[in-house]
Ligand SMILES: NC(=O)C1=CN([C@@H]2O[C@H](COP(=O)(O)OP(=O)(O)OC[C@H]3O[C@@H](n4cnc5c(N)ncnc54)[C@H](OP(=O)(O)O)[C@@H]3O)[C@@H](O)[C@H]2O)C=CC1
């Protein structure tokens with residue numbers, strides 16, 4: 001299977017390269033493919049002869065998007081539509097990665113795929129526009145909404161916590177936003193499994209559509225930070241004290257959902273894909289960072 005993935009340096013593309021096995025991962029990103037100028041990318045993508053496209057690259061700076069909403073909208077809202085159109089022309093499926101930030105977080109239980117969306121910020125709005133563009137571009141799509149991605153690669157909350165803990169005794173972290181920290185390595189395994197299903201069952205309509213895809217279990221950002229410190233401390237790495245605070249005491253340019261929990265039951269039922277409980281994947285990532 002030849003999997004064309006957008007982006008070259010992102011967490012998910014790097015994890016896909018690591019977990020590929022006998023799958024051929026074909027990363028394409030800047031400078032050859034700039035998603036701010038994705039119209040006309042059809043020839044480049046077609047020449048790579050993919051069996052499936054994974055749309056993973058995105059403008060992921062949640063706070064910065066508040067001051068660059070047009071760029072976020074072009075990259076996250078419009079480019080996925082161009083990719084979907086190319087996939088349709090090539091007669092292949094597209095897997096598009098989206099986010100929990102399409103929801104407003106007001107629900108008191110985990111979100112399911114049919115729940116109404118209402119993004120709180122520019123990043124979430126741009127990602128929702130991208131979902132809609134993919135749906136408009138081809139019926140042969142899977143949208144995978146994930147959340148709170150961490151890995152040994154790129155930038156993420158886990159790496160920020162280890163960095164902060166290495167030069168201060170205390171880190172203050174919000175306790176009133178809930179979600180499921182999800183390892184990019186587990187996401188890579190799941191994306192490859194979904195890709196195989198789509199390629200092997202081209203006429204199976206039930207495999208297409210929108211699915212939630214997060215780790216099992218739930219946590220607040222403060223819980224996640226505490227777990228990172230415990231695992232890191234046990235390995236001789238940084239181990240700051242975590243002080244749980246309220247979101248009002250940690251002002252940020254973008255508002256974030258209080259409830260980011262997603263139910264991944266549909267993915268398990270339809271694709272037979274289930275990600276591990278988040279605590280089970282944490283050790284591997286922390287160990288790679290504190291004992292490189
Ligand atoms: N990180 C998270 O917590 C979550 C992420 N997601 C979604 O998952 C997907 C992957 O995220 P993740 O791996 O964390 O992303 P990263 O932030 O690690 O990497 C983003 C990637 O997108 C590329 N990119 C950004 N702008 C452009 C552009 N204009 N043209 C081409 N490439 C570009 C970057 O390339 P370059 O190196 O050139 O900058 C980089 O490879 C995204 O769609 C994101 O919205 C969903 C939920 C949670």
Ligand SMILES: Cc1cn([C@H]2C[C@H](O)[C@@H](COP(=O)(O)OP(=O)(O)O[C@H]3O[C@@H](C)C(=O)[C@@H](O)[C@H]3O)O2)c(=O)[nH]c1=O
Nearest residue numbers: 060062099100147148149157160172173174221250256
């Ligand atoms: C660094 C830091 C953050 N926080 C808070 C701020 C915020 O509410 C929460 C998470 O912070 P971050 O800014 O690291 O995470 P953020 O960029 O909001 O992460 C999001 O990224 C995008 C791409 C997604 O799609 C989401 O699923 C989600 O993972 O933790 C603290 O309370 N203390 C701290 O020291």
